[in-house]
Amino acid sequence: MSNLWDLSSIQPETRIVLEGDTIAAMFWNGVAQRGDQVWMRQKQLGIWRSWSWNQTGEAVREIAGGLMALGFGPGDTASILSNTVIEWVLADLAVLSCGGVSSGIYPTDAASQAHYLCQDSRTSILFVEDDEQLDKALAVRAQLPGLRKVIVFDMEGLRELHDPGVIGLAQLRELGRSHLQSHPDALDERLKNVRPDDLAILIYTSGTTGRPKGAMHSHQGLVATVRGYNTLIRQDQHDERMCFLPLCHVAERSGGEYFALYTGTVLNFVENPETVPENVREISPTVFGAVPRVWEKFYSGVMIAVKEASPLQQAAYAWGIGVGNAIAERVMAGQPVDGFLKLKFTLARWIALDNVRKMIGIHRARFLNTGAAPISPDLIRWYLALGVPMLEVWGMTECGITIGVPATRIKPGTIGVPASFAEMKVDADTGEILVRGPTLFMGYLNQPEKTAEAFTPDGWFRTGDVGLVDEDGFFRITDRMKDIIITAGGKNITPSELENELKFSPYITDAVVIGDKRPYLTVIIMIDQENVEKFAQDSDVPFSNYASLTRSPQVQELIQAEIDRVNGKFARVEQIKKFFLLETQLSAEDEELTPTMKLKRKLVQTKYAAQIEAMYR
Secondary structure (H helix, E strand, O other): OOOOOOHHHHOOOOOOOOOOOOHHHHHHHHHHHHOOOEEEEEEEOOEEEEEEHHHHHHHHHHHHHHHHHOOOOOOOEEEEEOOOOHHHHHHHHHHHHOOOEEEEEOOOOOHHHHHHHHHHHOEEEEEEOOHHHHHHHHHHHHHOOOOOEEEEOOOOOOOOOOOOOEEEHHHHHHHHHHHHHHOOOHHHHHHHOOOOOOEEEEEEOOOOOOOOOEEEEEHHHHHHHHHHHHHHOOOOOOOEEEEOOOOOOHHHHHHHHHHHHHHOOEEEEOOOHHHHHHHHHHHOOOEEEEOHHHHHHHHHHHHHHHHHOOHHHHHHHHHHHHHHHHHHHHHHOOOOOOHHHHHHHHHHHHHHHHHHHHHHOOOOOOEEEEOOOOOOHHHHHHHHHOOOOEEEEEEEOOOEEEEEOOOOOOOOOOOEEEOOOOEEEEOOOOOEEEEEOOOOOOEEOOOHHHHHHOEOOOOOEEEEEEEEEOOOOOEEEEEEHHHOEEOOOOOEEOHHHHHHHHHOOOOEEEEEEEOOOOOOEEEEEEEOHHHHHHHHHHOOOOOOOHHHHHHOHHHHHHHHHHHHHHHOOOOHHHOEEEEEEOOOOOOOOOOOEOOOOOEOHHHHHHHOHHHHHHOOO
């Protein structure tokens, strides 16, 4: 064996493992084949409750029956406003089984945003999670004349509600049972009439450059997507994964729900976004996909724990990670690993590295996936040194995942080679990455002009990412076309490289580099509250709140030291001269952050224009 891991478990799967030319047909074939096998798990009152395929099918059938009883017709749209819970999946599959269109709304969206999405998609049925989300629906219901009914997953706290326009999910299922007793063939008839080229789902863009656009995905495009995933990152019914990213995001919808549906992988739903670190240790997934923010948080937690460990433990970790790095470098270079080094790595795992993996919850993981945003190559190397392959994947709302790093040839800093189902190239004139293939979306809902702008005359999708291809066919994204900085001196700089290096620090959560048409680079930084507070407490730094923490001279010096570390890796013209720390603790509800917790570059530059100008005085 010349590798850190068992490559046989990550080989591509080219066979069709579940028949069906629509997501709905695929789901019902899965129910028929897998029956009493467990498909989903979710905690209820502290206990994990399992859902078999048969139980899921029963719930989906009843919800679909209820929708038909409410007059929900083929081609009608239902929206889902909820956190990531099993009921989200049940509603989604019921809508698709009825021949409807399913659209997701981020649970952090305000009532005005929910109104826009429901209006744009012509939503007639709105599923909401609980009383909090129901309040948003009721606030804008009068402005949505096409909205016929609001269905609430969790009616706790709403027992006294008497509103003819609102019913609970349990009541909808009762309605469905009655409807299907009277019309026993109704659902089967609907399923027969769902066509592969029918519109299946809407996934709205994050809206960082204007109003969100509804990307239309057909059944056949989604089926091609999940079949293609198995040629990149194979899964099967023996695997377990976590379901915790928003299901209205393309990553969790197609790469989580639909891919698990296709492969039979068990989906474990976290309790809430705050319990992800605790839940991952409970679940110990065998495959784990997340955004860089999650991987950075795990790494920061380990680094803080190492600092607090005894000198002996620190020495054991340093030796172990050193051995892991030595093997990882050989593996990435395609070189064999000799028996003595393998023996040292076995010892390193036993002494330190296995404990680190268990601390995170990745000790059973066959591989890790990272995507949705750039990640520091050093972070990928660190996970490799632990003995877990981290495979970067790339995709967009409009095309799903279309490229990934193969486990047989990991190259940090690249996004890999195109999947067999996708064509990719770099435009010779602009450097923009272009994509073509069966997984591409059908266009933007109600926006034919935007759809036309998104494609070249010969049918290639314009990704907006600038990149290049190396001699091995590996693609590397250098930045977003709109984000490239040209300094006053005419130097072209890709801010994402600097930002990724900064985010590798355990004290920095996010960063936005500024400098377009400016004499030098500056940066706006969002600190990692937990780790910086820990630093302040350990260093006897007084602070009363988040703002005072960011203004503390010692914290300013701490961040300056991290910037100096990063500056040392870049030429003088690319170095950051000044910085500003955001003094407000941001969450997904704040306008500065996207739903996937990335700072919105343009909004941040506009909102903090005064602070930016101060750095250039």
